[in-house]
Amino acid sequence: MENVIIIGGGPAGLAASLYLARANLNPLLFAGSPPGGQLMLTSDVENYPGFESILGPQLIEKYRAHVQKFGTRIIDQNITKVHLNNSPFTLSTVDKSYSAKAIIITTGAKALWLNLPNEQRLRGKGVSACATCDAFFFKDKIVAVVGGGDTAMEETLTLTKFASKVYLIHRRGQFRASKIMQERVFKNPKVEIIWNSMVVDVLGEDKVEGLKLKKVKDVILNHAKRGEGSLANASSNESRDSSSSTQNDKENILIVDGLFLAIGHKPDTDIFMRQVEFDSKGYIITSARLSLELAKFKIQSSKFKVTVENSKLEEIKNKFNLNFHSSTSVEGVFAAGDCVDYIYRQAGTAVGMGIEAALDVEKWLGVETPNY
Numbered sequence: 191m192e193n194v195i196i197i198g199g200g201p202a203g204l205a206a207s208l209y210l211a212r213a214n215l216n217p218l219l220f221a222g223s224p225p226g227g228q229l230m231l232t233s234d235v236e237n238y239p240g241f242e243s244i245l246g247p248q249l250i251e252k253y254r255a256h257v258q259k260f261g262t263r264i265i266d267q268n269i270t271k272v273h274l275n276n277s278p279f280t281l282s283t284v285d286k287s288y289s290a291k292a293i294i295i296t297t298g299a300k301a302l303w304l305n306l307p308n309e310q311r312l313r314g315k316g317v318s319a320c321a322t323c324d325a326f327f328f329k330d331k332i333v334a335v336v337g338g339g340d341t342a343m344e345e346t347l348t349l350t351k352f353a354s355k356v357y358l359i360h361r362r363g364q365f366r367a368s369k370i371m372q373e374r375v376f377k378n379p380k381v382e383i384i385w386n387s388m389v390v391d392v393l394g395e396d397k398v399e400g401l402k403l404k405k406v407k408d409v410i411l412n413h414a415k416r417g418e419g420s421l422a423n424a425s426s427n428e429s430r431d432s433s434s435s436t437q438n439d440k441e442n443i444l445i446v447d448g449l450f451l452a453i454g455h456k457p458d459t460d461i462f463m464r465q466v467e468f469d470s471k472g473y474i475i476t477s478a479r480l481s482l483e484l485a486k487f488k489i490q491s492s493k494f495k496v497t498v499e500n501s502k503l504e505e506i507k508n509k510f511n512l513n514f515h516s517s518t519s520v521e522g523v524f525a526a527g528d529c530v531d532y533i534y535r536q537a538g539t540a541v542g543m544g545i546e547a548a549l550d551v552e553k554w555l556g557v558e559t560p561n562y
């Protein structure tokens with residue numbers, strides 16, 4: 191029987207394990223396969239305190255060595271099943287079962303990509319899914335953002351603080367983002383919107399040099415020709431294409447130095463479905479999140495979007511132990527990092543949440559906290 195098992199070996203899980211190891215709780219961490227989380231997908235990280243510049247995979251390597259030095263046991267395997275109905279909890283990999291008094295879920299999230307032929311090859315070389323992380327690298331450069339929701343608007347506005355020009359490419363003729371965010375984007379002189387267009391490939395050998403765009407109408411025709419059905423909801427509005435893109439018969443080439451995808455994230459939480467409470471997008475609800483959403487609901491501020499359905503909040507609130515910020519709806523199961531956090535999504539914030547979860551577990555297990 192383990193004291194505590196951590197599921198997920200990104201910044202949140204590693205941070206939790208460090209505190210638990212130093213509290214003599216002998217944590218077991220399943221880092222997943224492949225291990226390391228989202229930072230493994232990036233090159234330079236320049237906003238992690240203590241490191242002016244470090245490669246994402248190098249930061250994770252250092253972190254793993256650090257936590258192992260203090261006694262964390264790491265297994266680079268996925269947990270494939272969990273049973274959280276009864277304590278102690280049971281978890282299994284493909285070949286073995288484990289049981290634990292407490293669990294911390296730090297399975298993170300995955301940025302959604304377009305799956306273009308050259309997108310992954312140029313990831314970290316101009317293709318990114320995080321403007322907060324990478325906008326700084328595009329000072330006075332030309333970049334494009336793909337998306338139409340609030341995140342795309344935010345990414346676009348963040349990029350305007352660095353880039354000389356930001357194209358916002360959307361496959362429909364209108365955005366689904368909130369009006370206020372749209373207005374900010376429309377007003378920004380650095381932004382040019384390319385409606386009714388899809389990026390079909392990224393160009394460049396060692397770095398992004400441009401994008402291949404197609405009008406949505408062309409894409410619909412090609413899909414129909416190949417018998418793949420049509421994009422029924424695609425807008426038929428007239429395109430207002432960029433004047434600086436060059437046209438050939440079918441595709442426009444747009445010259446840019448960077449491509450930012452803002453088409454959503456998917457939290458890696460499927461194996462916990464129906465066992466802990468989630469919001470409608472699959473993010474795990476913790477006590478801290480619940481309290482915040484309830485407070486927002488109470489003050490009925492129109493400024494905030496209530497993302498957990500209001501009626502559901504009332505229904506589920508008795509399941510949470512509000513003494514522990516990171517507690518899920520199951521007593522003894524805690525969660526931290528990007529599988530909970532749909533707003534900030536940074537390594538530093540994931541680390542902070544991981545530490546909170548570790549301290550919650552220590553308290554929850556009733557262990558005297560040693561000196562820090």
Ligand SMILES: Cc1cc2nc3c(=O)[nH]c(=O)nc-3n(C[C@H](O)[C@H](O)[C@H](O)COP(=O)(O)OP(=O)(O)OC[C@H]3O[C@@H](n4cnc5c(N)ncnc54)[C@H](O)[C@@H]3O)c2cc1C
Pocket residue numbers: 197198199200201202203220221222223224225226227228229231232234235236237238267268269270296297298299300301318319320323324458461526527528529535536537538540
């Ligand atoms: C391209 C890119 C660049 C970024 N750059 C920066 C940056 O410069 N600075 C910054 O602060 N942030 C950056 N971020 C964001 C940062 O990487 C994330 O916010 C952070 O990694 C979240 O940490 P996490 O531990 O919550 O989750 P993750 O990093 O997503 O880690 C989750 C871990 O859980 C594991 N896992 C999932 N399911 C299971 C399972 N069933 N069993 C076992 N393990 C499982 C995964 O394999 C993974 O190891 C970037 C993100 C991306 C995508």
